[in-house]
Amino acid sequence: xxxxxxxxxxxxxxxxxxxxxxxxxSGYDVVLAADSLAAVxxxxxxxxxxxxxxxxxxxxxxxxVLQRYSDTASLMFTPVVVLTGRDPIAIEPDVxxxxxxxxxxxxxxxxxxxxxxxxxxxxxxxxxxxxxxSRN
Amino acid sequence: MTTALNLLLVEDSxxxxxxxxAYLEEGMLGVGSxxxxxTLEGALxxxxxxxxxxxxxxxxxxxxxxxxxxxxVVTTNPEVPVIIVSxxxxxxxxxxxxxxxxxxxxxxxxxxxxxxxxxxxxxxxRADVIxxxxxxxxxxxxxxxxxLSHVSHELRTPLAAVHQFVSLVADETVGPLVDEQRECxxxxxxxxRQLALMIGDLLVMGRMSSGVVEIRPEPxxxxxxxxxxxxxxxxxxxxxDVNIHVDIDPTDLPDAWCDPxxxxxxxxxxxxNAIKFTPVGGSIAVAATVDDKGVRVTVRDTGRGVHxxxxxxxxxxxxxxxxxGDSGRGGLGLGLFVCRELIERQGGQxxxxxxxxxxxxxxxxxxxxxxxAQTEAAA
Numbered sequence: 001x002x003x004x005x006x007x008x009x010x011x012x013x014x015x016x017x018x019x020x021x022x023x024x025x026s027g028y029d030v031v032l033a034a035d036s037l038a039a040v041x042x043x044x045x046x047x048x049x050x051x052x053x054x055x056x057x058x059x060x061x062x063x064x065v066l067q068r069y070s071d072t073a074s075l076m077f078t079p080v081v082v083l084t085g086r087d088p089i090a091i092e093p094d095v096x097x098x099x100x101x102x103x104x105x106x107x108x109x110x111x112x113x114x115x116x117x118x119x120x121x122x123x124x125x126x127x128x129x130x131x132x133x134s135r136n
Numbered sequence: 137m138t139t140a141l142n143l144l145l146v147e148d149s150x151x152x153x154x155x156x157x158a159y160l161e162e163g164m165l166g167v168g169s170x171x172x173x174x175t176l177e178g179a180l181x182x183x184x185x186x187x188x189x190x191x192x193x194x195x196x197x198x199x200x201x202x203x204x205x206x207x208x209v210v211t212t213n214p215e216v217p218v219i220i221v222s223x224x225x226x227x228x229x230x231x232x233x234x235x236x237x238x239x240x241x242x243x244x245x246x247x248x249x250x251x252x253x254x255x256x257x258x259x260x261x262r263a264d265v266i267x268x269x270x271x272x273x274x275x276x277x278x279x280x281x282x283x284l285s286h287v288s289h290e291l292r293t294p295l296a297a298v299h300q301f302v303s304l305v306a307d308e309t310v311g312p313l314v315d316e317q318r319e320c321x322x323x324x325x326x327x328x329r330q331l332a333l334m335i336g337d338l339l340v341m342g343r344m345s346s347g348v349v350e351i352r353p354e355p356x357x358x359x360x361x362x363x364x365x366x367x368x369x370x371x372x373x374x375x376x377d378v379n380i381h382v383d384i385d386p387t388d389l390p391d392a393w394c395d396p397x398x399x400x401x402x403x404x405x406x407x408x409n410a411i412k413f414t415p416v417g418g419s420i421a422v423a424a425t426v427d428d429k430g431v432r433v434t435v436r437d438t439g440r441g442v443h444x445x446x447x448x449x450x451x452x453x454x455x456x457x458x459x460x461g462d463s464g465r466g467g468l469g470l471g472l473f474v475c476r477e478l479i480e481r482q483g484g485q486x487x488x489x490x491x492x493x494x495x496x497x498x499x500x501x502x503x504x505x506x507x508x509a510q511t512e513a514a515a
Binding site for chain 2: 012014015018019021022025056085086087089090092105106107108110111112115
């Protein structure tokens with residue numbers, strides 16, 4: 001079985017390190033980006049199997065990243081799991097337009113995060129993604 | 137007062153009206169115009185065409201009398217100061233007039249031009265102050281909502297970092313633990329989850345009052361909705377050794393006319409509560425049926441139940457029913473309050489059944505069926 005590569009986009013240094021450690025421990029290869037420009041350029045060069053994306057990012061926000069992905073032929077089918085501290089209800093209509101594979105609120109339960117990622121890697125959309133968006 | 141004042145005098149007696157006009161012109165500086173109406177209907181029609189600075193109102197008009205006259209003027213024009221000019225020296229009537237929203241009560245046969253002018257001027261000033269106070273209050277509420285949303289957002293990232301690093305240690309990803317260390321970290325994890333719930337509640341509070349929550353109803357299969365929500369909660373229930381059982385006959389359940397996201401939020405909240413309050417080994421049953429009120433969803437648990445006297449109060453803001461040793465179990469006490477808001481805004485009802493003979497609590501809510509929603513819309 002090949003190891004899946006995940007691009008983790010998170011601007012908070014501590015959280016990025018913690019999540020990277022979690023994903024590595026779960027058997028994923030992890031590449032990192034800390035702002036929206038790097039989120040696009042790293043995705044282009046690294047070709048991850050999945051992106052975990054924060055919404056509040058320096059240099060534009062996660063929505064501009066989603067837009068850039070959907071405009072880029074090599075990235076438009078890469079599943080994205082949104083992990084945000086923003087009010088899910090306020091940003092959900094915008095995020096929903098991009099058909100993300102999962103939508104989780106910080107701090108996300110680890111088991112849930114990993115389950116959503118596994119599903120997305122199998123090409124399934126998390127059925128609870130929208131429920132999740134409305135929780136909290 | 138620099139701009140000329142436009143006053144409306146509502147008085148059916150021509151001689152009284154002339155006298156009052158003369159008093160106003162004599163006693164008051166800055167009167168631009170005094171318009172006169174002799175009936176309530178005429179006065180309300182005049183007010184609907186544009187604003188005046190103050191209304192001088194006689195209570196006995198051909199088409200209205202007494203306090204009802206005030207009620208009608210004040211409810212349709214709450215921002216315009218009203219001064220009652222009455223022939224009746226009646227302290228209790230005057231008091232009631234002011235309670236209904238009149239600024240002052242003066243006696244036609246005892247008032248001097250100066251008194252009348254003072255009453256009108258002060259009434260206008262007071263109305264300005266009230267308006268300003270209301271504006272400041274509404275600005276402050278907006279600022280509070282923005283603050284709540286901002287704080288909630290800003291607290292989440294550091295909390296997520298704490299959660300991640302504590303869990304990396306707690307689940308031994310970074311090395312083995314001895315039992316006592318593991319126990320300590322479990323307490324930390326529990327409190328992190330509680331903090332996350334509270335931060336979520338802060339957000340909800342700002343959201344509910346600022347009206348961000350939109351209801352977008354559509355034909356919704358309740359069975360799928362319940363299945364999705366239950367699957368989300370199954371891991372948590374399994375962790376607590378609580379069984380969730382779904383009991384629905386899919387053949388006779390029509391679609392509901394509701395917003396699937398908001399309804400899921402309600403179900404999630406009820407399931408979350410049910411799991412929280414059901415002891416190890418207990419069970420939760422979710423059912424859906426249809427009757428003349430629409431689709432009825434029931435979430436029943438075998439937990440400690442709701443005290444009968446709190447039947448209504450559990451849906452109030454900040455209400456939390458305290459039991460033994462559970463001070464740290466929930467958020468800020470907004471969950472069921474939000475549920476009620478969301479269900480009622482979708483045309484449904486939510487309540488808790490109290491059955492002293494049964495253990496646990498039984499929350500139920502209704503949602504209109506498509507047919508019911510159509511009948512409602514046509515009515």
